[in-house]
Amino acid sequence: MRELLLVYGTVAMYAVMTVTLIYFTILFFSYKGIYAMIKGASYSRFRSLSGSESAPPVSMIVPAYNEALTIIDNVKSLLTLNYHTYEVIVVNDGSKDDTIQVLIEAFGLVPKEDETIRYAIDCTQVRHVYHNPAYPNLYVVDKPNGGKADSLNAGINLSHYPLICSIDADSLLEKDALIRMARVYMENPAETVAIGGNVRIANGCTIRDGVVAEVRLPKKLWPMMQTLEYMKAFLGGRIGWSHINGLIIVSGAFGMFRKDAVVDVGGYRDGYPGEDMNIIIKLHRQMLDLKKPYRVAYCPDAVCWTQAPDTYRILSSQRKRWGRGNLKNMLENRDLLFRPKYKVFGLLTVPYNILFETLNPYFKLTGLLALIGYVALDMTQWPVLLTFAGINFLSGYLLAIGSLVLEQLAFRRYPRMKDLVKMTVFSALMFLGYYQLGVLWRFQGHIEFLRKNNSWGVMTRQSWNQESSAAVNQTQ
Amino acid sequence: MGIDTRPEPTRWHERMYQAVLERYWKQGEGSGSEELREPASGEAATEPFGLLLVRFNPTDDETMRRVVTRIRDELELEPEPAGALSAIYDPAGRQAALLLFGFTRSRTHYAALMAKRMLLELAPGPFALLAAEAGAQPERDPLFFERLADRFAAQPEQSGLTVWNEPDPADESTGQSLLLVDGDEDMRRFLRQRFSRKGYRVLDAGDGPEGLRLFREMKPDVVVTDLNVAGIDGYHLLTLLQEEDPEARSKIVVFTDIRTEDAVRRCLGLGADDYLTRPFSPVELEERIEKLLA
Known part of the structure; x- marks a missing residue:
């Protein structure tokens, strides 16, 4: 027993050291990436670029399921982006509420009979395509319920332009978001297959006319934690991963794809959450199988504001869903693991994700058990243990601060000193409970997976107007 | 007193x-x-x-x-x-x-x-x-x-x-009103100053709904609008302006960053009288407006 625990301790120590090293490496690449980005952006005139013929036309696809409460405002906001040619395709996924009716009424839509849909990828048969010449950039697709991936596929089948952009119906794009993303695409149009956008938490911000007018930190605890978590993941993580072309996920809330590449891999996978990670894995696999040069890029200055769950119930449900999706994706793609053919993706991204993301709960759980074992067998040396815990905390905190500094260097979205102090303090507080809960939720997600629970879980929509938050719409 | x-x-x-x-x-x-x-x-x-x-x-x-x-x-x-x-x-x-x-x-x-x-x-x-x-x-x-x-x-x-500056008596457009719809505050201020000097009565709006309201209230002689305005998308704004003013008594000039041919065609189809892209020459803009109002 003692032997076992000793071996475990040694392994765990190396594992922690490895993951910390990876984290710091990625953070380092994030800094490198952001430096290039700041320099590039300072020479770009986005407003002018947004009207230039050389920016490619984009089809934005907005899957909507029971979004009657907010869909009108969001579509209106999406229709006023700074971009010369784009279309907004809202896909009503057989909503149980009157999403389609409010859309038809608000925009005076009529069925468009002459629209032919080429079913290039599988999706449920579309019932109607609605359009109104007065809103030439808006299309609304009505189809029976088939899930988010199915809606995205339907939108891709209808889309008229070479780039597609997936957006959650509960998100707001900044007016420059599309052109900033397109700029990244235009830097290397031959190789870029996907671009991720930066997702920020809008809770606490003031929204006027579909535009985030004033940026503030959320007042509630759960959204506050998520704000920091997103910042750390997107800025400290994804910029770095994209720098070495090892990005494994482009957020479903806001991402841009080359349509031909998505059609080549058969579109989004249906019937399981985690479709946003799945499509990126498929793209990596396809391009590496074909031995084509390619790039999955990330554009941190293209910002999408989203509403974070603000109750324990909804947050845990979301995280369990992510846990399930992650596990499913990893099981399906375990053959990529350590295959030199798959380069950075197979040698670093996938192993990192399996070992330190998917299996993270088991490390933590066994670690806890081992700790109990050490104490029970009186093997603990408290000074060593505390030193180890201290180093662990400090390195974690350093990473969190690292992404805060990155945010301040590049974006300064939270200019108030008060907010900065608050973020610094909460970055430390997250070690007391929030991260542990994250582990728990992921574990629960795995249990759900084994029980073949395949639903999307609870979701609520809140009106953008924070004052009227009483109007919470409970769905599913 | x-x-x-x-x-x-x-x-x-x-x-x-x-x-x-x-x-x-x-x-x-x-x-x-x-x-x-x-x-x-x-x-x-x-x-x-x-x-x-x-x-x-x-x-x-x-x-x-x-x-x-x-x-x-x-x-x-x-x-x-x-x-x-x-x-x-x-x-x-x-x-x-x-x-x-x-x-x-x-x-x-x-x-x-x-x-x-x-x-x-x-x-x-x-x-x-x-x-x-x-x-x-x-x-x-x-x-x-x-x-x-x-x-x-x-x-x-x-x-x-x-x-x-007292407007030049030779200036034909004296006393005519002009509505500016543009999200960019600096651009609005610049154009407002230039056009007021020319003797126009200038109204300006930072977003679509405000622009539409001013249009209804003031019935300006000429509207200079961007296509990227908040609240209402540019093409729809043109449609609404046309509905408000079916006899096209107000001239509409689209003044925008968007430089695609398709956008020009669409705007002129939706009742715009002129289309000017940025980067621009203020003199050209003024001349074109004067010509429209002549």
């Missing part, structure tokens, strides 16, 4: 004109001999002359006089012959005009900026300040002062300075 009870000119602008006349005659006498010496200067003998109109809510007439006198004292950089700067008070109170004889346009502008800074300190509340340059031969044009006084009366008291 006049400040001054002299009988002759009773109205403010008449007093201003009176002062200008007096100055003119006095100059005529003085320069009589000069003209003999330098006959070549002939026509250019009329000295440049600027005006500064001030209005605020003084607690009493004394405050008004004190503030105006202080501004005058401050402005007399190099002591000029007496009367080079004279203050004309409105008999009805509240406002005063400083006649800046011998001030060129740029010097008038500088004086106005200085006066503004002083008013920010001295005036008890919001004030209005207008700087103007008198055209050629003001002594023959009493109506100029009346127009100036009327223009000043219409100016709101927002602690601001307006520079007013």
Whole structure:
């Protein structure tokens, strides 16, 4: 027993050291990436670029399921982006509420009979395509319920332009978001297959006319934690991963794809959450199988504001869903693991994700058990243990601060000193409970997976107007 | 409740004109001999002359006089012959005009900026300040002062300075109204200034709904709109403007960053009269608008 625990301790120590090293490496690449980005952006005139013929036309696809409460405002906001040619395709996924009716009424839509849909990828048969010449950039697709991936596929089948952009119906794009993303695409149009956008938490911000007018930190605890978590993941993580072309996920809330590449891999996978990670894995696999040069890029200055769950119930449900999706994706793609053919993706991204993301709960759980074992067998040396815990905390905190500094260097979205102090303090507080809960939720997600629970879980929509938050719409 | 009870000119602008006349005659006498010496200067003998109109809510007439006198004292950089700067008070109170004889346009502008800074300190509340340059031969044009006084009366008291140039009488577009719809505040301010100088009555809106509201209320002669405005997308805004004004009495100029042919075609199809892309030449924009309104 003692032997076992000793071996475990040694392994765990190396594992922690490895993951910390990876984290710091990625953070380092994030800094490198952001430096290039700041320099590039300072020479770009986005407003002018947004009207230039050389920016490619984009089809934005907005899957909507029971979004009657907010869909009108969001579509209106999406229709006023700074971009010369784009279309907004809202896909009503057989909503149980009157999403389609409010859309038809608000925009005076009529069925468009002459629209032919080429079913290039599988999706449920579309019932109607609605359009109104007065809103030439808006299309609304009505189809029976088939899930988010199915809606995205339907939108891709209808889309008229070479780039597609997936957006959650509960998100707001900044007016420059599309052109900033397109700029990244235009830097290397031959190789870029996907671009991720930066997702920020809008809770606490003031929204006027579909535009985030004033940026503030959320007042509630759960959204506050998520704000920091997103910042750390997107800025400290994804910029770095994209720098070495090892990005494994482009957020479903806001991402841009080359349509031909998505059609080549058969579109989004249906019937399981985690479709946003799945499509990126498929793209990596396809391009590496074909031995084509390619790039999955990330554009941190293209910002999408989203509403974070603000109750324990909804947050845990979301995280369990992510846990399930992650596990499913990893099981399906375990053959990529350590295959030199798959380069950075197979040698670093996938192993990192399996070992330190998917299996993270088991490390933590066994670690806890081992700790109990050490104490029970009186093997603990408290000074060593505390030193180890201290180093662990400090390195974690350093990473969190690292992404805060990155945010301040590049974006300064939270200019108030008060907010900065608050973020610094909460970055430390997250070690007391929030991260542990994250582990728990992921574990629960795995249990759900084994029980073949395949639903999307609870979701609520809140009106953008924070004052009227009483109007919470409970769905599913 | 006049400040001054002299009988002759009773109205403010008449007093201003009176002062200008007096100055003119006095100059005529003085320069009589000069003209003999330098006959070549002939026509250019009329000295440049600027005006500064001030209005605020003084607690009493004394405050008004004190503030105006202080501004005058401050402005007399190099002591000029007496009367080079004279203050004309409105008999009805509240406002005063400083006649800046011998001030060129740029010097008038500088004086106005200085006066503004002083008013920010001295005036008890919001004030209005207008700087103007008198055209050629003001002594023959009493109506100029009346127009100036009327223009000043219409100016709101927002602690601001307006520079007013009397529009060229040859300018056809005088008095026509123009609505600017653009999300970029700097662009709006720049265009507003340029067009007001040209004599347009300029309204501006930062987003689509506000633009539409102003359009309904004011029925402007010309609308200059961007396609990327908040609230309503550009093409739909054009459709709405067309619905509001089916006979197309207002001319619509699309002024935008979007430079694709498709957008031009669409906008002209939706009732736009002209399409101008940025980067742009302000002169070209002005000329095109004038042509539309001709």
